[in-house]
Amino acid sequence: MEKKKVAIIGGGQVAETKHISNYQDFDDIEIVAVLCRREASACAFAERNGIARAYTDLSDLLAVEKPDMVSVCTPNKFHLKHVTEALKSGSHVLCEKPPGISSQEAKAMHELAESRGLVLAYNFQxxxxxxxxxxxxxxxxxxxxxxxxxxxxxxxxxxxxxxxxxxxxxxxxxxxxxxxxxxxxxxxxxxxxxxxxxxxxxxxxxxxxxxxxxxxxxxxxxxxxxxxxxxxxxxxxxxxxxxxxxxxxxxxxxxxxxxxxxxxxxxxxxxxxxxxxxxxxxxxxxxxxxxxxxxDPERTAIHSFVRKCAGSTSEVIATGEEGYKVxxxxxxxxxxxxxxxxxxx
Structure with missing residues (x-):
């Protein structure tokens, strides 16, 4: 069975301590790439966590890896850019809170996910x-x-x-x-x-x-x-x-x-x-x-996102629309x- 591919955008503490281990709970998921602003940081993160490839350019990562799911763990200011690029590439997205800097950004991300038929969830665990x-x-x-x-x-x-x-x-x-x-x-x-x-x-x-x-x-x-x-x-x-x-x-x-x-x-x-x-x-x-x-609500939130992307209709996630309201x-x-x-x- 072909594994679903996950990419991690942002190699900070939250990505390393929360997202990595909870994706690794699934046998049918592979974390294929990580993106950081600095090449040295990206390579070090990938090596520590057994991730095959490291990137500094999101467009390159999305074009080469074609991930099924993306976790966005970057500073708040960059959520709009990173979520938008991932959605446009066809990936489902789990974004760390908050949705963005403004409600206008959150609304734009929600509407894009809706138009593409993709899951956009926020990590309100x-x-x-x-x-x-x-x-x-x-x-x-x-x-x-x-x-x-x-x-x-x-x-x-x-x-x-x-x-x-x-x-x-x-x-x-x-x-x-x-x-x-x-x-x-x-x-x-x-x-x-x-x-x-x-x-x-x-x-x-x-x-x-x-x-x-x-x-x-x-x-x-x-x-x-x-x-x-x-x-x-x-x-x-x-x-x-x-x-x-x-x-x-x-x-x-x-x-x-x-x-x-x-x-x-x-x-x-x-x-x-x-x-x-x-x-x-x-x-x-x-x-x-x-x-x-x-x-462990953090584990539950990420597991629910994965199952939602797989087609489950019973999972509780913080949707793009709810993220906009918050x-x-x-x-x-x-x-x-x-x-x-x-x-x-």
Whole structure:
């Protein structure tokens, strides 16, 4: 049986630690090539991971290798170019989050994939965790009743990445919101069925990144810090519900980090991590559901993408259309914070 061919675009940490091993779980898949900007980096990556060929030009890679699937693991600014070229060559694409720098880019990639009949998925792995899939099911069943408030947290006390391009606004498009907050935005809207948005209000701060003292808060260079430390926002839904978004790289808070979704309905409330659904009975907390999870959502997301490309109709992936909707939310939150006003849709 002829193996399906995969190419890796971008030889960074995520590609090496997540994508490679999860593709290698399939006997009928071969990772045939990797692309990096520098030849030395591409060759070293290929040698470390047992990949036959290394490239520095994407057009050459696509023309020679003709991959069935491509993983795009490059800085955010280059997602549009790399996804577009791969789709035009006839490859299915799994792109790391976020979809791009703007919602216009995300929309263009979605429409191209649709027109070519190809799978475009984004690696929002939290939505395919056991906890998220169970919580979505229980919300749909009405266990929480009318969910009218949600709080999304993607907070780090001292978590500015000291590597990569995460503090470069041109390459990244923003800071904690577009890096870690977008995961909770995607998961929450997935769980709630992508409700219609009415208006967005946000405020962001840059109080620590450019001003940190030597040795405090981490290893980044404050002279290069261009993104927000924290952003806090509210998304008002057309159905009257409210979603609060809290996200930070650096914030004087008690916990070292917090990554969670909290839902409040008129029948019950819930948290995603750990998954708990609870209610109140005469002042006493009553747990309706409690679930411990030991799954690997990153593995699930990549495996689901592979099976979707093979024709499965039951796989949960973050589609190009959903990626566009999530990118639009990020864009609206930034726009509100930059303009200092509520944005109405």
């Amino acid at each position: 939290h939505r395919v965790s056991e906890a998220a899939l169970t919580l979505k099911e229980k919300v749909q069943e009405g266990m929480l009743g009318d969910v009218y408030y949600a709080k999304l947290s993607a907070l780090r006390r001292s978590g500015v990445p000291g590597w990569g391009n995460f503090i470069n606004k041109e390459l990244q498009g923003g800071g904690p919101l577009i890096d870690i907050g977008i995961h909770m935005l995607d998961s929450a809207f997935f769980i709630l069925g992508f409700p219609e948005v009415k208006k967005v209000t946000a405020k962001m701060f840059q109080k620590i990144g450019p001003f940190k003292e030597e040795g405090s808060f981490g290893s980044w260079n404050p002279d290069d810090y261009e993104v927000e430390d924290a952003l806090f926002g509210f998304i008002e839904l057309a159905n009257g519900g409210l979603i609060q978004v809290d996200t930070s790289f650096a914030l004087h808070m008690k916990q070292a980090k917090k990554l969670n979704i909290e839902l409040c309905g008129d029948k019950a409330g819930a948290t995603l991590y750990p998954l708990e659904i609870y209610t109140d009975d005469k002042g006493e907390l009553v747990t309706l559901l409690e679930q411990e999870s030991s799954d 990118q639009q939310l990020v864009e609206l939150l930034y726009k509100s914070a930059e303009q200092g006003e509520t944005i109405y849709l």
